[in-house]
Amino acid sequence: MSNPGTGTTNIADGSATVGIQTETVHGNVYVYQVPTGASPKERFEVGLRCLSGGMPGRAREHIGEAVMDGYVNSRSCFYLLLALLSGRTLQQVPKDDLAPLAFAQKALVGRIDDEWTHAMKVINRLLASLQERDVDFSAIENQLSELKDDRRNEIVRHLEMFLHGPIQDAMWARAFDLAKQDRCDRARLQRVWKFFQPDPIGPRVRLPRPPDTTIGGWILSVTTTALSLAAVGHIGVQAWQHSWPTAALALLLVTAGSYACARGGAEWRFRVERLRAKDSERQAMRQPAPEGFASRIDRQFADYFARYVPRNTDRAAWLTQTASVRQALRDEVVELYRESRIDAKRVAWLIRYLVSDVKDRWQKGQLWEYRDRLRVPTSMKARFALGAVAIAAGTVWLTWGGLHIAPFSVVVAALIVAAASRFAVGGWLHIVLEHKRYAADREEAKQLLDARQAAFARWERQLSDKPDDREMAHWLDCDRMALTKEAMQHYKLKPHNVIAHAFIEAPAATYKRAHVLHGPWRYSRYKLLVFLLTADGVRQMTVDLDFEKATFHDRKRINYRYDAVAAVQAAEADDGHRTFELTLVNGHPISVEVTGPPPNPETGVEEDARTVSQVTLDTAGLGNTLHVLEGVAAEGKKWINHEREREQDRLADLTNAAHGMFG
Numbered sequence: 001m002s003n004p005g006t007g008t009t010n011i012a013d014g015s016a017t018v019g020i021q022t023e024t025v026h027g028n029v030y031v032y033q034v035p036t037g038a039s040p041k042e043r044f045e046v047g048l049r050c051l052s053g054g055m056p057g058r059a060r061e062h063i064g065e066a067v068m069d070g071y072v073n074s075r076s077c078f079y080l081l082l083a084l085l086s087g088r089t090l091q092q093v094p095k096d097d098l099a100p101l102a103f104a105q106k107a108l109v110g111r112i113d114d115e116w117t118h119a120m121k122v123i124n125r126l127l128a129s130l131q132e133r134d135v136d137f138s139a140i141e142n143q144l145s146e147l148k149d150d151r152r153n154e155i156v157r158h159l160e161m162f163l164h165g166p167i168q169d170a171m172w173a174r175a176f177d178l179a180k181q182d183r184c185d186r187a188r189l190q191r192v193w194k195f196f197q198p199d200p201i202g203p204r205v206r207l208p209r210p211p212d213t214t215i216g217g218w219i220l221s222v223t224t225t226a227l228s229l230a231a232v233g234h235i236g237v238q239a240w241q242h243s244w245p246t247a248a249l250a251l252l253l254v255t256a257g258s259y260a261c262a263r264g265g266a267e268w269r270f271r272v273e274r275l276r277a278k279d280s281e282r283q284a285m286r287q288p289a290p291e292g293f294a295s296r297i298d299r300q301f302a303d304y305f306a307r308y309v310p311r312n313t314d315r316a317a318w319l320t321q322t323a324s325v326r327q328a329l330r331d332e333v334v335e336l337y338r339e340s341r342i343d344a345k346r347v348a349w350l351i352r353y354l355v356s357d358v359k360d361r362w363q364k365g366q367l368w369e370y371r372d373r374l375r376v377p378t379s380m381k382a383r384f385a386l387g388a389v390a391i392a393a394g395t396v397w398l399t400w401g402g403l404h405i406a407p408f409s410v411v412v413a414a415l416i417v418a419a420a421s422r423f424a425v426g427g428w429l430h431i432v433l434e435h436k437r438y439a440a441d442r443e444e445a446k447q448l449l450d451a452r453q454a455a456f457a458r459w460e461r462q463l464s465d466k467p468d469d470r471e472m473a474h475w476l477d478c479d480r481m482a483l484t485k486e487a488m489q490h491y492k493l494k495p496h497n498v499i500a501h502a503f504i505e506a507p508a509a510t511y512k513r514a515h516v517l518h519g520p521w522r523y524s525r526y527k528l529l530v531f532l533l534t535a536d537g538v539r540q541m542t543v544d545l546d547f548e549k550a551t552f553h554d555r556k557r558i559n560y561r562y563d564a565v566a567a568v569q570a571a572e573a574d575d576g577h578r579t580f581e582l583t584l585v586n587g588h589p590i591s592v593e594v595t596g597p598p599p600n601p602e603t604g605v606e607e608d609a610r611t612v613s614q615v616t617l618d619t620a621g622l623g624n625t626l627h628v629l630e631g632v633a634a635e636g637k638k639w640i641n642h643e644r645e646r647e648q649d650r651l652a653d654l655t656n657a658a659h660g661m662f663g
Contacts, residue, residue: 022345024198024514031469032518032615034062040071048079053519054473054619056086056158064100074116077101078151081123086158088624089500090130090647119151126159129167130647137167144174153178157477161501161624172495179481184550186467188475193548194466196512196524200459201346203452204336208441211434221427224420231413231420232398238410239401247401253394260387264380266432273433274440275374282324294334296344297351301330304355310363322358325367329354353455469515472522473619476505479545480528483552487530487541490557499640500533502625504580507596508544520616521596524548529592531625533640537561538632540590560584562637568629570594570622578617582629594620 031049035042047062060083067076084097122143129140144152156174163171232254239247305326309315319326333354337347361367402410467475480503488498507513508525515521526545531538538560543552567583577597582590595613617623631639 022512026516029516040066040069044071051083052470056083057618059083067100078116078120082158169495176485179478183478191467194463196514198345200349203456205445205449211438213431224424227420228417228424231416234413235398235402238405239398242401242404250394250397253390257387257390260383264384268376270436271374271376278370282328297334300351301326308355308359310359349459469519483528483530491539498532500628502531502628503621504529504625505620506592506594520619565633568633
């Protein structure tokens with residue numbers, strides 16, 4: 001992730017710093033990618049998705065190629081015409097772009113009428129109305145009303161840029177109504193934040209370390225145990241000959257005591273060592289690296305622990321007393337997920353779960369419950385002590401009885417028992433403890449994994465209705481129309497008073513951003529600029545858009561005459577990064593970072609920065625804005641009449657191409 005504060009100058013009246021709060025690439029979404037060896041139909045479908053996603057440039061490319069490769073039908077031609085007109089004025093439609101339309105004209109002669117051809121006829125009628133003085137707009141309105149809602153809405157959305165005159169009033173009124181209706185449709189306010197969430201990486205736990213036992217250890221334990229039993233047996237035989245009742249009682253004491261000590265002693269030792277290991281985990285404080293994955297994980301833990309404070313708890317006390325727990329969890333996450341080029345935000349769901357789990361256990365008084373669980377009870381210590389006493393008493397009685405029969409051999413056997421049992425007890429204790437430790441680790445890992453899988457499943461369910469890129473594009477288009485309407489209302493303009501208009505969508509000062517593969521950046525906060533060209537000059541309104549809440553903030557308005565525009569330029573860096581700047585004759589600069597910094601390579605997705613920048617520009621409206629304002633800077637107010645004259649020639653070419661198919 002890029003750090004907040006990195007970036008460049010943003011807008012207009014002075015400069016601000018662009019700060020990327022989070023950056024996400026949805027690398028498993030391929031809606032805008034043409035498959036290798038794609039058929040013309042598949043290429044067309046990708047182009048159609050590009051058109052819905054607000055990328056008319058890419059749509060023209062893919063749909064045009066599909067048509068030229070033979071995918072010609074009324075549906076493909078309808079969307080081809082929409083793509084040709086979407087997002088630009090007639091003057092911006094080059095003659096070369098009409099070639100696919102002319103090709104389709106020949107292929108579709110004699111086709112029957114359907115909903116697509118009816119929609120094409122309406123578009124053709126709209127284009128023809130631009131060349132006529134006396135137009136029956138009610139007839140056009142009726143034709144629009146007869147279309148299906150989807151077709152009508154698509155025409156209204158994509159043809160708004162070049163319409164003028166009375167038909168413009170009716171079409172823009174439809175566009176404004178549609179934007180108002182759809183702006184918060186499909187639970188936008190509840191869903192849009194999910195688009196900026198990275199695809200979570202699955203839960204992991206530390207794998208239990210296998211028991212640290214060797215074949216040599218097993219052989220030594222078995223051998224010394226056999227030797228000890230043989231020596232004890234020899235002593236027992238001699239003691240039995242001296243007094244079998246006493247020997248029997250002594251053997252019983254040794255056997256019972258050995259069982260009690262083995263069982264209780266192993267559990268005692270296991271609890272002590274496991275408690276020491278648990279405490280050691282939470283006391284091993286490591287200093288994180290200044291930068292990199294570990295430091296970002298560390299910042300997330302610090303942030304969530306500062307936010308998830310238990311009720312009725314002092315924040316400072318909470319942070320101090322959980323410092324060792326926080327460090328242990330942080331070290332575990334870093335160890336489990338520290339892979340090449342993994343985005344730390346992909347494990348944010350796990351960090352939130354771990355911190356909330358610590359908070360819940362704190363509130364229940366269970367944060368240190370393992371200490372109570374591993375405490376050695378007094379009864380266990382008493383049983384071990386009694387067992388040791390029984391072993392000692394039984395050993396003394398056996399040895400004493402054996403010395404009466406064969407003193408030399410009993411002494412030797414006793415020495416063998418003392419030496420061999422030391423190795424036998426140590427060897428078996430190590431084997432038993434390692435297997436108990438491994439079993440406990442496995443059970444703990446299973447419980448942790450089950451809990452984390454449940455948290456992961458909950459998070460995936462929460463993200464299951466994440467909006468797709470085309471929904472994001474449609475909502476942004478509705479926001480732009482809402483801003484246009486607000487600007488017109490403020491300046492008391494009717495649609496037919498607007499000779500031309502342009503807009504720019506740019507990232508705000510601070511924002512989250514995300515995009516799908518081959519798709520444009522979508523931002524959580526935008527800087528929107530709308531330029532309304534009227535007979536008296538340019539009316540400009542700039543707002544900050546909180547895209548997640550669908551609200552405008554920090555409105556700025558500026559008016560200037562056509563002859564006040566001194567220069568318009570768009571600077572492009574090697575990585576495709578674009579900056580728009582409009583300078584007025586009084587030296588006042590209006591500067592906008594249009595695309596933001598290039599993609600962060602640590603997202604783990606290989607992408608060309610220029611490709612991402614280009615598709616983002618396609619949606620940002622920069623091309624049309626440059627066309628309009630560069631013309632104004634060069635020609636002043638005369639640009640209006642010159643542009644109308646230039647449009648007529650291009651309009652004739654376009655209507656001829658469309659009329660040949662659906663006249």
